[in-house]
Amino acid sequence: MMMSICRRYARDQAMAKDILQESLILVFRHISKFEHKGSFEGWLRKITVRAALQWVDKKWYKNEQHLVGMLPEQSIDRSTYIHSDANHIMDMVTSLPEKYKIVFNLFVVDEYNHKEISDMLGIKETTSRSHLLRARKMLQEKYTKFSSSDHIKKKAN
């Protein structure tokens, strides 16, 4: 579980391993402070996400131009991605640009809202929303390209 989280936020496998090590050290350092109020897994997730974010240079967020213009919604057939396996989805997500990937992971998988994401990353809420939209659009484009390939078509058949 922890490695999967690390993998989602890391650029590559080596970085994911570094994040995992850092997460485990944080866990051991702060384990006496775990108050048994929530689930231990949830606590591990929080620490792992935090450790992953510490590995990301957040400075570029501050200078990010806000994407004011909303991108048009693109209709996509569910069959273009529901046939992908988890590893493929993971590859798709990790191939996103880092700023979009982080916001996408935080919002979609780790279930933070935009206010929390903006606090964690030091960006505005509108920036968080636009990054999410960008990430979604990019993923949709990736899936569209992938679905047009023979491999997926064969797999769908």
Place this chain on the structure above:
Amino acid sequence: MNRDFFYNWHKSTLKKHTTEVDVDAIWAAIEPELDVINAKRKRRKGFFFLLFGFCILILAAGYIGLFAPNLVPSSTSITQTSNTNSTLTAKEGTHIDTQSIAESLSAEVAHSNIATAKNNTSDKVNTSTLLPSKISSSSKKVNDAIIQEKIRRNSTPNLTSQVRVGPSTFIRQTNNDKSRLENKFAQTKNELAQTALPQDEEAIEQERLFAVTAIDYSTILPVEGMDETPLPTAEIIVPKPKAFQFSLSLYSGIGFVNKTLSLKEDQEGEQILLLRNATEQSLEVLNNGIKLGLQHKSGWNGAIGFQYARVAERFQYDTRFLQEDSIANQIIGQSNNLLGLRNNIIGYAPNNTLHDLEYNFFNNYHFLEIPISIGYQKRISAWNIGLSASYIQNIALRTKGRVLNSEFEVINITDENDLFKSSLGASFEGGVNVDYTLSRRLAVGLEAFYRYIPGSVSTTEYTLNQNYNWVGLNASLKYSF
């Protein structure tokens, strides 16, 4: 709807995603780091106990000094020896040797006996005078020599991580690996729990909030089947600190005093200035008090309290005095009568004795005061580091001991005397302090301070100004509520 499905599908898929990890390699990588963490905790624990012990020691010393002031030898100590034969004063031109009278008496006893003898024999012999101001010329010469020697001896004022391994190799995770990791996890958790320091809950909470995000995952776990339910919004738990917080501090400390004696304007008294500088030595000051504080969340704070301070000094003075006495019914001469026979003349023979007198006192100056302070503290983890400035209003000054007055007499300054003020007025203090948070409500602290008292403790009646300032170290125990 399409968007929600897109997100939920990604969430459920990615949350179910597993990656194989080489547990042994990961453990080998983090194990040295864990040793460092444990070593740091042990060092911190040792330092904490050292600091705590030191604070308790100072507090104990201060309060022992407060409630048992006589543990410091502050009582009278006069030793008197008579070591010379008397000087004879012949009456009517006759000379008779007399034996010396050597007595070992306390000064008060000697004074009272002598005074009695003086009263009894006032009509028969020369009046004896034992006060240093009326010492005979020979003894004054001795005095001067002693004083000069003391001045020479006392001419100096008494002021006194990250552990990295190579590229990881990920292999298939087996059930054994998983169970081994869980066992190691549980074992390390137990070890950490045994070596964990007692910490302030607030500090723990703040560190926890810093170390991890402020998201309560208990509301969104377990993660299985999340794609069937609407996405819950994680809640940020950010405890809002109180804008103001009261605290009650007990403090105690010790300091080193710098006493300054100076001549008042238009006053003559260089000799008494030299004598007092030579005979009085400043020792320590003990400080005890209680303060009620109000701290703002920004770090600014104020406090008012009540404190007692005691300045201790040593008074040492060696002198000599001539005891003039006479013995009745002694042969003081002979005369020839009309028949040519010699007759003895019976009368009072002088019997004078030179006594060495050594005064050795511990003088005390007791201050009762109301301190009013403002300060600023910066919180760094469990530590608070700050600066403070205080205005201190003295409400009572009491003195105890002996000093020389302008007539070179050793006078008792205990209770009523007109040399020292009954209250001192304003004084000022500045300090640097550091607190260590033991728990959410309890903290121990140390404060290094400098105290300046602009006013003289002596009255306008006295020739000299007597000023104090001191540096010290206070230990405190603070309870917040």
